[in-house]
Amino acid sequence: VSHELPPDAIVVRFAPMTTERxxxxxxxxxxxxxxxxxxxxxxxxxxxxxxxxxxxxWAEAPVTGxxxxxxxxRRIQEAGLELVHTPEPDCxxxxxxxxxxxADAVASFQAAFDPPRRNPAWRS
Amino acid sequence: MxxxxxxxxxxxxxxxxxxxxxxxxxxxxxxxxxxxxxGDEVVVFEPEDGIEGLARVQELDExxxxxxxxxxxxxxxxxxxxxxxxGGNFSYIANxxxxxxLKEVYGTTSSTRxxxxxxxxxxxxxxxxxxxxxxxxxWTILPRDALTVVYSYFEIAPVVPIVTAYVDYGAxxxxxxxxxxxxxxxx
Numbered sequence: 001v002s003h004e005l006p007p008d009a010i011v012v013r014f015a016p017m018t019t020e021r022x023x024x025x026x027x028x029x030x031x032x033x034x035x036x037x038x039x040x041x042x043x044x045x046x047x048x049x050x051x052x053x054x055x056x057x058w059a060e061a062p063v064t065g066x067x068x069x070x071x072x073x074r075r076i077q078e079a080g081l082e083l084v085h086t087p088e089p090d091c092x093x094x095x096x097x098x099x100x101x102x103a104d105a106v107a108s109f110q111a112a113f114d115p116p117r118r119n120p121a122w123r124s
Numbered sequence: 125m126x127x128x129x130x131x132x133x134x135x136x137x138x139x140x141x142x143x144x145x146x147x148x149x150x151x152x153x154x155x156x157x158x159x160x161x162x163g164d165e166v167v168v169f170e171p172e173d174g175i176e177g178l179a180r181v182q183e184l185d186e187x188x189x190x191x192x193x194x195x196x197x198x199x200x201x202x203x204x205x206x207x208x209x210x211g212g213n214f215s216y217i218a219n220x221x222x223x224x225x226l227k228e229v230y231g232t233t234s235s236t237r238x239x240x241x242x243x244x245x246x247x248x249x250x251x252x253x254x255x256x257x258x259x260x261x262x263w264t265i266l267p268r269d270a271l272t273v274v275y276s277y278f279e280i281a282p283v284v285p286i287v288t289a290y291v292d293y294g295a296x297x298x299x300x301x302x303x304x305x306x307x308x309x310x311x
Contacts, residue, residue, distance in 0.1 A: 014140035015172040025139050028152055038141035061147075062197040065140045066173045092143045 005041055005083060007074035010053055011093075012040040013113060014065035022106045026097055035102055036094040037109060041073065041083065051120040058121035061089050066122050069113040079108040134158035135167045136179070136191065144192055148182055153189040160184060160191050168195055175200050 016022065026035035040061055044053055050070065058064060076083055082096040097105035137155040144150040149168070153160070160166070162181050169176035177200035183192040 015170050016139055018172060021139070021172065025142070029142060029150070038139065038143060040141065058197075061143075063140055064175075064197050064200050065170065066175060066202070086143070088145065088147050089143065 005073045005093075006043060007072065007077075009041050009043045009073045010050065011071040011073060011076055011083070011113075012042070012054065012057060013037075013069040013071070014063060014119070015067055017067075017069055017110065017113075017116070019103075019106055019110070022109065023102060026102065026106065029094070031094070031096075034099060035097040035105065036084070037097065038086075039083075039093050039095055040091045041093045042091050054119060055121045057091060060091055064122060065119055067116040068119040069116050071113045075112045076109075079112040081105065081109060081112070134160055134164065135169060135176075136160075136193065138168045138170060138179075138193070138195070140170050140173070148192040149179070149195050150190050150192055153191060156191065166193070168193060175202055177201070 016025065022037060026037050029036045029038070040057055040063065042053055042057055042060075044050070048056075054068060073083060076095060081098070084094045084096050086092055086094045095109060097109065135157045136151050138149050138151050142150050151168075156166070160181055162184060164181045166179050166181060167176055168179045177196060177198075179193040179195040181191060182194045184190075185192070
């Protein structure tokens with residue numbers, strides 16, 4: 001993992017998350033022929049709730065969205081995928097989907113995340 | 125009196141997560157539904173979340189067919205539901221160099237919240253007239269009977285406390301068409 005993220009760092013993904021859009025986006029954002037998908041990563045500070053982390057991310061990235069999907073660096077790695085640090089912003093990473101089956105990699109990417117939750121930082 | 129006309133803004137579908145240099149959001153030319161020029165204000169949207177906001181085109185990469193957008197994340201709102209779409213218009217209204225975000229409140233005078241935003245449904249050839257409190261001498265109120273269809277909007281931005289926009293559908297016979305891509309600009 002680039003940029004030395006600990007295994008329990010929180011990986012955050014906003015929409016889109018459907019197979020069709022992920023596949024399309026990964027191909028469009030490929031680097032060197034390797035499809036990539038964007039995420040945000042942050043280490044949870046001691047005593048910091050996930051909601052607080054998301055609030056911080058909203059301001060830092062910045063980013064917003066109604067729904068948010070959460071994972072960890074460990075789960076991304078266990079899915080056979082690689083996180084690549086791609087500032088700016090500092091909290092931004094790409095998930096390298098490799099050179100194998102894109103459909104399998106996208107499915108692994110989706111499976112590495114919890115079901116969506118309402119983004120507490122969403123303001124409309 | 126400030127009479128404004130609208131120009132249609134290109135809508136660009138984005139992935140909320142994608143970032144490029146300087147934090148700009150990268151999208152493909154194929155994600156845009158209209159022309160793109162550096163400096164243009166566009167509406168960006170994410171259809172799965174059903175949200176949209178404003179952005180400015182910072183750079184065009186004609187080789188890779190990428191557009192780089194400076195997204196104003198504070199402008200994001202939910203796209204109007206079909207029910208709302210049937211009810212009227214949401215507008216981005218620009219006066220001078222500043223864009224004000226308006227939100228339709230269906231004829232009441234209560235504002236919603238600080239930093240509220242805008243959307244847009246238009247018929248072709250819509251004309252807008254902008255109004256403001258009579259205490260502001262730079263604005264004048266038009267007679268309502270000059271307008272065929274009237275909606276009220278309330279401006280939330282701090283510069284002008286309340287702006288009400290009345291919408292004149294003019295002679296259009298095509299009926300309402302959903303169009304969330306329009307920006308209204310002062311003339």
